[in-house]
Amino acid sequence: MGNWVVGIDLGATKIALGLIDPADRVVARRRIPTLAEDGPESAVERIAQQISDLQREVPDGSRIAAVGICTPGPVDHATGTIVDPPNLGWRNVPFRGMLSDRLGVPVALEHDAKAAALGEFHYGAGRGERSMVFIVVGTGVGAAIIADGRLYRGLHNSAGEVGHITLDPDGELCTCGNRGCVETYISGPWLARRYQRMLQRKGKPSPSLEEPITGETVAAQARAGDPVAMQVLTEAGEALGAAVATMAMILSIDLYVIGSSVARCGDLLLEPARRAVPRHCYQSVASHVRIVCTELWDDAPLLGCGWLARQTLAAPPAP
Amino acid sequence: MGNWVVGIDLGATKIALGLIDPADRVVARRRIPTLAEDGPESAVERIAQQISDLQREVPDGSRIAAVGICTPGPVDHATGTIVDPPNLGWRNVPFRGMLSDRLGVPVALEHDAKAAALGEFHYGAGRGERSMVFIVVGTGVGAAIIADGRLYRGLHNSAGEVGHITLDPDGELCTCGNRGCVETYISGPWLARRYQRMLQRKGKPSPSLEEPITGETVAAQARAGDPVAMQVLTEAGEALGAAVATMAMILSIDLYVIGSSVARCGDLLLEPARRAVPRHCYQSVASHVRIVCTELWDDAPLLGCGWLARQTLAAPPAP
Known part of the structure; x- marks a missing residue:
């Protein structure tokens, strides 16, 4: 595809980010605590900072073209909403839209187990x-x-x-x-x-x-x-x-x-x-x-999110 | 679709045939014993006779356009082969091709439970x-x-x-x-x-x-x-x-x-x-x-076969 994307695994205790190159390799990683009590706006901001930081690792003036993120269920992938995962304490958060607005690139949101499955299926x-x-x-x-x-x-x-x-x-x-x-x-x-x-x-x-x-x-x-x-x-x-x-x-x-x-x-x-x-x-x-x-271990959700991010470039989700 | 089709349930003891009108109703039925010991050629011939007989019930000069038939498994629907159903004693019989050659119309072959499921799904x-x-x-x-x-x-x-x-x-x-x-x-x-x-x-x-x-x-x-x-x-x-x-x-x-x-x-x-x-x-x-x-009882496989017969008219199976 030629695009650089970022996959994000947002868990109850940590947020893991992976910068994925056009050959579908995780070439740089970041890991920050979740701080769920700060709420989704804070999480969006802290993720955006990490992505700015990862952008500096992209060579040749390329831009990160899309982002995929996964969270504990239940998740409504169609609307991009985090419904009410017990471990996060957030309810009906339109996280995909929030993150996409902040970053200015398409974002995909998926349940973490499904994202990991996609990663393992396509790359593991x-x-x-x-x-x-x-x-x-x-x-x-x-x-x-x-x-x-x-x-x-x-x-x-x-x-x-x-x-x-x-x-x-x-x-x-x-x-x-x-x-x-x-x-x-x-x-x-x-x-x-x-x-x-x-x-x-x-x-x-x-x-x-x-x-x-x-x-x-x-x-x-x-x-x-x-x-x-x-x-x-x-x-x-x-x-x-x-x-x-x-x-x-x-x-x-x-x-x-x-x-x-x-x-x-x-x-x-x-x-x-x-x-x-x-x-x-x-x-x-x-x-x-x-x-x-698993062959990919903790990279499975990151690569699955990267795959989903690429899909948004092929067919962006409805707003 | 405007077509008349015939659905056939070929079981271990009886062969049931249903003439299906363009509105997906079973409008005439035939039932003959299977006589599995006579072999598949005999079954093809006896089925062809029943279909000739059913053709006489079709009004306005229309012709029976396609046939669907289901049998006990295992069945290879892709090649139209009856593999080795224990109750029939036939092995690797290319029944779809045999019946299609004899009748001069497209034929679909499917496992009986799957055909019944399709009947119940579309019409029941x-x-x-x-x-x-x-x-x-x-x-x-x-x-x-x-x-x-x-x-x-x-x-x-x-x-x-x-x-x-x-x-x-x-x-x-x-x-x-x-x-x-x-x-x-x-x-x-x-x-x-x-x-x-x-x-x-x-x-x-x-x-x-x-x-x-x-x-x-x-x-x-x-x-x-x-x-x-x-x-x-x-x-x-x-x-x-x-x-x-x-x-x-x-x-x-x-x-x-x-x-x-x-x-x-x-x-x-x-x-x-x-x-x-x-x-x-x-x-x-x-x-x-x-x-x-079930709503359709014994008509479920007949109507499912009728639905499959109509599919062959939309996209005939490869020879």
Whole structure:
């Protein structure tokens, strides 16, 4: 395309920016705290300053031509509105328009998991594929579906809500009020809860950790060889495999890319997942399924936003 | 369009033909036995005779302009080949080409559940909807997904294989080798098995029936007020609701149309299904879900084939 663009991942705690060159490489990065309490106007201003700063890294007098930004859901990509993400505390903010007005370039706004999926699809583990599911595991569990080269949104833009499909009707009581949801096995808070409970059951003391136990703690302990943490991750992997099998049966999609920090456990999580798939679907379907780690990690949402930014240059969103 | 077309449902035991007028009404029907042992050439000839016969019912010198035919899967719609449906015993038969050569008009070939879904979507319970899932319950359980107005096939043309998603990892051992598949609750053979077992458990004799108990027997007994059969259907409905909830979470589709004979149980099956949905998904998703009976019954595949026949006139398939 020949254009320079910026991708922005606006999270609850930090705003990450990436300057993307015409060859779709992130060539410079910035990272600032979110300061959600300052409100969206302040965020727009602070982002604009970072983009001015990134502009100085663009050679040959080129200008940053467009910007893509992603935030936690729910997001209305069509109107460019941040609806009411619980972690930001903003409600119905027309952020795309605010940022575009301030910067004077087209801006795309998308949900962070969908942006990361687009990044992974176009530039990462999904390169050359026709379809792919990107699964984000964090405080919750969600998926973004790319079918036949396009983001599949569904009627309410909520396709891929796999965190609360039932894996076991006799399973643990979930925060949603149902039992045995995917999240009760694999989300960060549940990894921590299962780990602590299993330690208690085995009469073992919690490891001497400074901070409260989180999903990342469990992942780190497992990587360090803690057998209890490894057991928790094995069960989480089996649940992930069951969820993937169900998606593979319904969607007839083969590639499942696991994003976010828990993916750093690699095969500690993914091998049990792969082994579980054939126990929950046709063998012919299981034989096609591939479960892999994100290739782009934190760059996935930045590159996905960059891809969306380029799309605005091809077809600007309606005002 | 102004064209007369014929839709054909080629099943294991019967071939049903419907003459469809330019206003998309089935205005004449024929029904002949399949005689699969005679082979595909014989079937083509016998179908051609029926179409000649139907041609006599077309007024004003119009000609039947195209034909759509559906058969049990697997079917390769792109090449017009019947691959190897177990109930027909035919293998890799280029049936579309054979029929088109004999009739001298374009022919479309599709899987029967997908054809029925298209019929229901364009002319039945799905009229005016953007997306819909058609669920067929019979010897097996399958679904055809229509998303944003188009049949969603997936990478291997096998999207919607909901019969073998896991509902309960501790459930009954399924013929597929896994446990607690949807089919172990709701397919015809399992309805019969569960009914007979529940009768035994309660020490009740089987009802005096001439034929072996089938899923249709259970459905008939339930409609006649047999409390054991009603209990079996309630549990089947709950399983159906769980499967629908999982699909609604993954697909973000609201309308689920239940086809085939078990749907004749109506609310005996569908009310437990509707009640079960919120126990297996977000309440916001459940609030959108509608589970309804087929409106077109046996005409759904005929009208779907008619719709496909009209598509061939708009864009004939490659030879």
